[in-house]
Every structure is written in C-alpha cells, then in structure tokens.
Amino acid sequence: MTTSESPDEGLELASRGYKITVDEGRDSFFAICIEEPESETAWIMSDTVKTLEEMR
Numbered sequence: 611m612t613t614s615e616s617p618d619e620g621l622e623l624a625s626r627g628y629k630i631t632v633d634e635g636r637d638s639f640f641a642i643c644i645e646e647p648e649s650e651t652a653w654i655m656s657d658t659v660k661t662l663e664e665m666r
Contacts (some may be wrong), residue, residue, distance in 0.1 A: 617646065630657070 624647045631638040645653035
C-alpha cells in the first residue's frame, strides 16, 4: 500500500453502479466502480456491495 504525506487537493472521483448478470440470466449481482476520470489506471471495482444498514 502506498500512502501520501498530503492528499491531492481538488481530486475528483467518479462512481458507477452495475448490475451484472451471468449464467445466461440465472444469476446476477451488483458491483460498484470508483475511478479517477482523467486516469486510465486509477480505478477500483468491487462486487461486495452492501448498504450501511447491512454492515451494522
């Protein structure tokens, strides 16, 4: 893991949610992607999406 002494000020992130269907429509799950729009390599995607209520 890399850390920075001072975070980038003015850095804006974008996020998108997806519903992904697999097995010819028999199963589906939700995923979220968070990315820096100006970068081809600064993104993370997770298929473990829970609401805050589920985490409590």
